[in-house]
Amino acid sequence: MIFVCNCNKMFYGERKYLVGGVSMNILVINCGSSSLKYQLIDMDNENVLAKGLAERIGIENPRIKHKASGKDEVIIEKPMPDHKVALELVINALVDKEHGCIESMNEINAVGHRVVHGGEKFTESVLITDEVMKGLNDCVDLAPLHNPPNIMGIEACKEIMPNVPMVAVFDTAFHQTMPADSYLYALPYELYEKYGVRRYGFHGTSHKYVSQRTAEILNKDIKDLKIITCHLGNGASIAAIKDGKCLDTSMGFTPLEGLVMGTRVGDMDPAIIPFIMEKEKLNPNEMSNLLNKESGVLGISGVSSDFRDVEDEMAKGNERAKLALYMFNNRVIKYIGAYAAMMNGVDAIVFTAGLGENSAEAREEICKYLTYLGVEIDHELNKVRGKERIISTENSKVKVLIVPTNEELMIARDTKALI
Numbered sequence: 001m002i003f004v005c006n007c008n009k010m011f012y013g014e015r016k017y018l019v020g021g022v023s024m025n026i027l028v029i030n031c032g033s034s035s036l037k038y039q040l041i042d043m044d045n046e047n048v049l050a051k052g053l054a055e056r057i058g059i060e061n062p063r064i065k066h067k068a069s070g071k072d073e074v075i076i077e078k079p080m081p082d083h084k085v086a087l088e089l090v091i092n093a094l095v096d097k098e099h100g101c102i103e104s105m106n107e108i109n110a111v112g113h114r115v116v117h118g119g120e121k122f123t124e125s126v127l128i129t130d131e132v133m134k135g136l137n138d139c140v141d142l143a144p145l146h147n148p149p150n151i152m153g154i155e156a157c158k159e160i161m162p163n164v165p166m167v168a169v170f171d172t173a174f175h176q177t178m179p180a181d182s183y184l185y186a187l188p189y190e191l192y193e194k195y196g197v198r199r200y201g202f203h204g205t206s207h208k209y210v211s212q213r214t215a216e217i218l219n220k221d222i223k224d225l226k227i228i229t230c231h232l233g234n235g236a237s238i239a240a241i242k243d244g245k246c247l248d249t250s251m252g253f254t255p256l257e258g259l260v261m262g263t264r265v266g267d268m269d270p271a272i273i274p275f276i277m278e279k280e281k282l283n284p285n286e287m288s289n290l291l292n293k294e295s296g297v298l299g300i301s302g303v304s305s306d307f308r309d310v311e312d313e314m315a316k317g318n319e320r321a322k323l324a325l326y327m328f329n330n331r332v333i334k335y336i337g338a339y340a341a342m343m344n345g346v347d348a349i350v351f352t353a354g355l356g357e358n359s360a361e362a363r364e365e366i367c368k369y370l371t372y373l374g375v376e377i378d379h380e381l382n383k384v385r386g387k388e389r390i391i392s393t394e395n396s397k398v399k400v401l402i403v404p405t406n407e408e409l410m411i412a413r414d415t416k417a418l419i
């Protein structure tokens with residue numbers, strides 16, 4: 001497969017492929033229940049050839065936003081009853097003479113799929129086989145909202161590109177190195193044995209990418225570093241990474257645990273759940289909705305789940321917006337302190353994802369409470385959005401960095417490594 005594609009490239013006279021040896025384009029796919037996000041990455045240079053998002057699959061007014069590198073974004077509005085049709089349209093866009101970036105589907109050498117939950121079965125990325133498909137289906141119980149669309153995406157690819165190798169990259173896999181004292185809840189042990197009730201952690205691909213990149217930037221072996229990675233987006237989680245391995249992370253059995261998030265409550269006394277259910281006459285579904293979609297920064301501020309809106313409101317003097325942001329920051333500060341203690345020190349603290357990469361104010365506020373660890377921020381260096389850089393001073397005992405996350409690239413790298 002790879003050889004054939006290489007010949008195509010050679011035929012079309014792209015010199016870099018003649019020099020660089022085997023060429024490889026990897027399609028990275030992230031399927032949600034009604035969406036399909038994609039990137040086609042040239043692994044010779046890790047450049048993104050095209051990316052886009054198919055949305056409203058299976059509902060009215062579906063569309064694809066597609067952009068090939070160096071070309072204008074296009075919006076494709078066509079019926080998309082299911083993920084297979086959406087994927088066909090995405091491939092049409094990729095090979096389109098005007099808006100595309102490849103000559104034919106043969107130039108897609110492999111597909112990397114983001115899969116949310118790998119349970120305890122998948123401790124690393126895997127080449128997708130029939131046995132792996134069975135394993136993925138076994139994990140549906142653990143992520144009933146997320147894994148089925150991921151599986152649909154894989155099935156659609158299998159039908160359209162039956163001979164192209166595919167790899168599954170799990171959000172949970174990086175966290176499988178957590179020791180039992182980190183991943184167990186203090187519930188009766190049988191519940192773990194019977195139902196797999198334990199902490200799994202999410203955003204693993206991001207924590208892995210960001211920690212590896214941190215070691216590269218600091219020019220250190222990751223095995224010699226204690227790193228705390230803060231993935232602060234709409235969904236938010238923190239991980240303690242020692243010797244390149246996850247020791248603990250803030251999300252748990254589901255992505256609901258841990259930090260205060262855009263709409264998720266994060267840590268709280270579980271006794272509140274039956275109490276509210278009884279008082280408000282809520283069924284389990286309604287309660288789950290309240291905790292996942294109506295809480296967090298949105299629930300406290302009453303303004304929005306988007307940190308930008310809440311920061312704007314706070315600037316205008318809205319007290320509840322201020323409270324929501326303070327609560328968010330406090331929880332981050334608490335976790336950083338806890339993880340520094342667990343690792344008996346910390347060498348680097350890293351900010352990533354929407355808020356972590358973009359909000360100088362949030363980073364400033366959080367780091368203000370970390371001076372006891374030896375954190376010293378360079379206020380000028382911190383005034384930046386979405387750029388990879390060290391933002392601590394030369395003298396800071398703990399290095400503080402911004403590392404924009406790149407989950408797609410991490411998925412593509414794992415895919416390349418496995419095929």
Ligand code: ADP
Binds near residue numbers: 233311358359
């Ligand atoms: P997710 O992938 O979990 O949806 P992202 O990592 O894309 O989240 O982060 C999205 C969030 O990041 C937005 O909801 C917004 O609150 C926050 N964000 C993005 N840019 C900024 C900014 N400039 N200032 C503050 N917050 C920002």
